[in-house]
Amino acid sequence: MNETRRELLSSLAAGPTTGPALAEQLGISRAAVWKHVEALRSTGFEIDSTADGYSVKGVPAYGAAAIQYGLDAPYRIEYHDTIESTNDQARSLAAGGERDVVVVADEQTGGRGRLGREWASPQGGIWASTVLQPELPAAHVPIVTLAAGVSVARACQRVGVDATLKWPNDVLVETDTQQRKKLAGILTEMEGEADRVSWLLVGIGCNANIAAAVLPETATSLQAVVGDVDRRRVLQDILETLAELVANPEGVISAWKTHAATLGQTVRVETPRETIEGEAVDIRFPGALVVETETGSEVVHAGDCEHLRPA
Numbered sequence: 001m002n003e004t005r006r007e008l009l010s011s012l013a014a015g016p017t018t019g020p021a022l023a024e025q026l027g028i029s030r031a032a033v034w035k036h037v038e039a040l041r042s043t044g045f046e047i048d049s050t051a052d053g054y055s056v057k058g059v060p061a062y063g064a065a066a067i068q069y070g071l072d073a074p075y076r077i078e079y080h081d082t083i084e085s086t087n088d089q090a091r092s093l094a095a096g097g098e099r100d101v102v103v104v105a106d107e108q109t110g111g112r113g114r115l116g117r118e119w120a121s122p123q124g125g126i127w128a129s130t131v132l133q134p135e136l137p138a139a140h141v142p143i144v145t146l147a148a149g150v151s152v153a154r155a156c157q158r159v160g161v162d163a164t165l166k167w168p169n170d171v172l173v174e175t176d177t178q179q180r181k182k183l184a185g186i187l188t189e190m191e192g193e194a195d196r197v198s199w200l201l202v203g204i205g206c207n208a209n210i211a212a213a214v215l216p217e218t219a220t221s222l223q224a225v226v227g228d229v230d231r232r233r234v235l236q237d238i239l240e241t242l243a244e245l246v247a248n249p250e251g252v253i254s255a256w257k258t259h260a261a262t263l264g265q266t267v268r269v270e271t272p273r274e275t276i277e278g279e280a281v282d283i284r285f286p287g288a289l290v291v292e293t294e295t296g297s298e299v300v301h302a303g304d305c306e307h308l309r310p311a
C-alpha cells in the first residue's frame, strides 16, 4: 500500500473528513481523493459521504487496507491471499532496503519454523512477518523474539484465551485435557554485524480461525478455544504491542515473566552442544534461560526446550 493510501486511511480512522480537507492534507487533487475512496470501497470498505465528509461505516474482515485502518503502529501492511512464506517475502523486501513493513498472508504454502521445520499455515491463520531495524546489537536480538511472544500472548488474552509463553519462542494454551498445546510460534531472522543489526524479521504464526483437526496433534487454535476471532483486531493488537516493546526493550523481560509457562518447570533443553536438564528458574536479558541443574546453574542462550513436569 502506498503512502498516500496509508495517510488517507489514518485520516478516516480519526473521524469523518471532507474531500477538500483530505485533498489538502494529502497534497493531492479532490479527484484523486475520490479515486482512493472508490478503490477502498471496491475492497469492501463501506464509506458514506455525509455533510461532515467521508465517514467509514464498515471495514472488511482482513486485507492490507483493513489491517492498516486504525493501526496504531508505524508499519506499512503488504497483504497476500496466499504466499509461500511471509518470512521469505519479508527477507526480499528487507534486502531491497524496506523497513517497518509487515507481510501478511491468509495462507502459506511453505511456512517455516526454526531449523527448517515445517509450519502448517492453512487459510484462516495469522501469518505475518515484520521487517525491523532496531537500535540493538546483534547479541540483543533475542529480546525481540520474547517481545513478539508477549505481544501474541497479550492479544490472545484480550480475546479470552489464556495464553502462556514457553521459552524461547512458543505461545501455548492449556486444553481441556490439561495438556498444553502450541497456539503460536515466532521465527526471528536477521542480517547484520556484531554491533549493528541491518534488518530483523519477526515472523509470527498464530493459529487463529483454523480447526484444530487440520493442525499437528500438538497444536491448537483460537477457534478451538473461543470460536472465530476478529483476525484484523488480533493482528493490530499484536503489532501495536510489538512496536511498543521494540521501542522499550528494557520492559520485555518482566512482561515475559508475567506470561511465563517455563519458569518453575523441570525442563530439558537441547542446545547445539549439549542437553541440559533441571529447573527453569529465571529469564535474563536479552533472553537467556537460567536452569538450575544438579551440578549448578546454567545460562542457556539458545535451544529447544521441553517442559517435563512442574518442578
Ligand code: BT5
Binding pocket: 084, 085, 086, 087, 088, 108, 110, 111, 112, 113, 114, 115, 117, 118, 119, 120, 121, 126, 127, 128, 129, 169, 170, 182, 183, 184, 185, 186, 187, 203, 204, 205, 206, 207, 215, 216, 218, 219, 220
Ligand atoms: C516456530 O518454529 O514455532 C516458528 C513458527 C513461525 C511461523 C511463522 S508464520 C509467518 C512466518 N513465515 C514463516 O514461514 N514462518 C513464520 P519451531 O519452534 O521450530 O516449531 C516448529 C514445530 O511446531 C513443527 O516441527 C511442528 O511440530 C509444530 N507446528 C507446525 N505447524 C504448527 C502450527 N501451525 N501450530 C502449532 N505447531 C505447529
